[in-house]
Amino acid sequence: MTAKLITFATILGTIAACTSPHNDNSESENSRFAQHMDASGPMTIDELQSQYPVFAVKRNSPLNSEALEQLNAVTTPTQITAYLGTWCHDSQREIPRLIQLKKALSNPNIQLQLITLDRQKSDSEGLAKKADVKYTPTIIVYQNQEELGRIVESTSEPIEIELLDIINKN
Numbered sequence: 001m002t003a004k005l006i007t008f009a010t011i012l013g014t015i016a017a018c019t020s021p022h023n024d025n026s027e028s029e030n031s032r033f034a035q036h037m038d039a040s041g042p043m044t045i046d047e048l049q050s051q052y053p054v055f056a057v058k059r060n061s062p063l064n065s066e067a068l069e070q071l072n073a074v075t076t077p078t079q080i081t082a083y084l085g086t087w088c089h090d091s092q093r094e095i096p097r098l099i100q101l102k103k104a105l106s107n108p109n110i111q112l113q114l115i116t117l118d119r120q121k122s123d124s125e126g127l128a129k130k131a132d133v134k135y136t137p138t139i140i141v142y143q144n145q146e147e148l149g150r151i152v153e154s155t156s157e158p159i160e161i162e163l164l165d166i167i168n169k170n
């Protein structure tokens with residue numbers, strides 16, 4: 001009889017805990033929840049970093065100064081479009097470095113566009129489908145509306161060197 005009473009009390013306690021109201025105004029709960037929401041569509045750097053603080057993490061490794069100098073010397077308008085998942089660990093690793101690079105550049109000829117994707121690798125405007133994006137992150141470099149190359153998921157060298165290699169190949 002005692003075992004049944006203990007089991008009944010445990011079940012009743014579990015049900016009460018699962019159905020009890022909780023405080024939705026908790027800032028930490030809301031920010032933790034926001035970290036797990038999928039974003040979809042274009043975002044600015046500021047929007048991405050404020051809504052998903054994991055992308056605002058400063059990387060301690062310095063940028064390659066020679067590559068930075070060469071990127072600052074690019075005269076052809078260059079569009080870098082980064083397709084990323086706010087939920088994706090590869091994006092969380094690579095995109096902060098790309099943002100660090102963009103902020104360090106003083107070249108108005110190099111523009112960065114961020115497109116967030118849901119877990120199905122699609123976005124609200126269909127841009128990922130048009131660009132045939134299958135993995136995140138996918139970073140595509142364009143000049144004169146032509147794709148020069150892409151970096152998919154990770155880099156083998158620092159991102160500034162890989163981007164420079166893509167631009168210099170053409």
